[in-house]
Each structure stands twice: as C-alpha cells, then as structure tokens.
Amino acid sequence: MSEVLRLEAISKTYGKDGPAPVEVLHGLELTVARGEVVALVAPSGAGKSTLLHIAGLLDTPDSGQIVLNGRDMTGLADRTRTEARRQELGFVYQFHHLLPEFSAAENIILPQLANGTGRRAAAERAADLLDRVGLAHRANHRPAQLSGGEQQRVAFCRALANAPALLLADEPTGNLDPETSDRVFEVLMALVRDTGMSALIATHNHALAGRMDRVIGLTEMAL
Numbered sequence: 408m409s410e411v412l413r414l415e416a417i418s419k420t421y422g423k424d425g426p427a428p429v430e431v432l433h434g435l436e437l438t439v440a441r442g443e444v445v446a447l448v449a450p451s452g453a454g455k456s457t458l459l460h461i462a463g464l465l466d467t468p469d470s471g472q473i474v475l476n477g478r479d480m481t482g483l484a485d486r487t488r489t490e491a492r493r494q495e496l497g498f499v500y501q502f503h504h505l506l507p508e509f510s511a512a513e514n515i516i517l518p519q520l521a522n523g524t525g526r527r528a529a530a531e532r533a534a535d536l537l538d539r540v541g542l543a544h545r546a547n548h549r550p551a552q553l554s555g556g557e558q559q560r561v562a563f564c565r566a567l568a569n570a571p572a573l574l575l576a577d578e579p580t581g582n583l584d585p586e587t588s589d590r591v592f593e594v595l596m597a598l599v600r601d602t603g604m605s606a607l608i609a610t611h612n613h614a615l616a617g618r619m620d621r622v623i624g625l626t627e628m629a630l
C-alpha cells in the first residue's frame with residue numbers, strides 16, 4: 408500500500424532561543440497509508456495540534472522531513488506549500504470556521520473556485536457532498552441558521568471540496584454533545600470511506616478512535 412504522508416525524524420521546540428523552550432516533538436516518525444484512517448490520541452498538551460500543523464504545512468519543524476504524496480515538502484517556498492495545502496490537504500477543526508455571510512453550498516463552492524474549478528462543476532460537487540451528509544435541503548442556509556452538528560457536517564464537506572488526498576482533523580466533533588458527536592462522527596467516517604481518502608484525526612475520545620483503522624499515541628511515535 409502506498410503512503411500519502413510520511414513524517415521522518417520530526418523535532419519541534421517552541422521558543423528555542425528564549426528563556427523557556429518547550430520541546431514538543433522529538434524524532435517523531437509517522438506514516439499514513441493511502442485509504443487509511445489513523446486516530447491520534449494523546450493527553451492535552453502532548454503536541455497533537457503541533458503535529459497536525461506540521462503535517463498540514465502550516466508550521467515548519469526544526470528538523471526532519473515531511474513527504475506528502477511522494478513529494479518532499481521540506482524547505483519548499485511558501486507559495487508552493489500553500490498550493491500543496493489547497494490541492495492535497497483538507498482541514499477540519501473543533502469549530503467549523505465557516506464563512507458566516509455565505510450559504511452552506513457557497514462555503515463548499517468557494518474553495519473549489521479558488522482552486523480553478525469551474526462554477527457549475529463546483530456547484531454540482533457541493534450539492535453531492537451536502538447530499539452525502541444529509542443536508543441537501545439546507546444548501547441555501549447560512550451557518551447561523553444551522554445547528555452545531557449541521558455546521559460541522561458542512562465543514563466536513565468544505566474540507567473535502569477539492570478532493571484532497573489527506574484529511575487532517577483536530578477534535579472534529581469536540582464541541583458537540585456526546586450523542587451528536589457520535590452521529591456526526593459516523594457521517595465523517597462514511598464520507599471519508601466513500602471518497603477513499605486518507606485521514607489523520609486527533610481526538611480525546613477513545614471510543615471514536617477505536618472505530619478508525621489504527622490508533623497511535625504521540626509517545627509511541629517518538630524515537
């Protein structure tokens with residue numbers, strides 16, 4: 408099975424040159440195979456967000472390599488990283504971060520237009536994704552008109568809008584009550600499976616983590 412993501416010997420210390428450095432990652436190794444859904448479970452403060460930011464090309468490690476879809480991303484120019492982020496990665500956070508002045512459908516269409524997709528194809532994909540998460544009938548509603556679980560389902564669609572190779576998610580159902588979290592998580596898993604994509608999902612929820620292909624803890628990944 409080929410790899411979508413390989414992190415090699417990643418180290419990261421915040422405030423390295425200051426009086427109080429915080430070493431978060433030390434020689435971290437991680438791979439995500441094509442089509443694999445990996446749960447990242449670790450205590451608060453262990454470095455899950457740091458790892459997702461590095462894997463998501465939003466932050467750079469002090470040392471180590473990030474190989475995305477077979478391409479070494481280490482040391483590339485910002486513009487190239489931004490392009491790779493837009494084309495190959497999808498992001499979901501604890502809070503939806505949808506644009507409040509746009510409808511659910513428009514929130515899914517806009518990233519596609521930014522990526523060069525034509526308006527009609529983008530609208531068709533948005534409609535298809537909303538249908539998959541059971542929100543076809545809410546396409547024209549703005550985020551404030553939707554419940555928390557519905558907003559998060561739209562955010563999943565937006566993350567998948569450009570058919571990325573890898574979804575990175577940080578506590579994707581963390582702000583929902585336990586019952587809604589369970590249901591919305593099922594929707595996310597079905598969406599990921601149906602589209603055959605890979606995912607790296609950080610969660611504190613061991614029950615949710617157990618439903619993924621592989622569960623890893625941060626300490627297991629350190630050398």
Ligand SMILES: Nc1ncnc2c1ncn2[C@@H]1O[C@H](COP(=O)(O)OP(=O)(O)OP(=O)(O)O)[C@@H](O)[C@H]1O
Nearest residue numbers: 421422429431449450451452453454455456457458
């Ligand atoms: N910019 C920064 N400067 C200094 N320390 C930082 C910075 N960002 C994060 N840290 C520290 O790095 C450690 C890891 O943070 P990170 O946010 O990656 O943890 P986490 O596992 O995602 O935690 P949580 O589950 O609580 O969100 C923490 O101790 C945090 O205080």
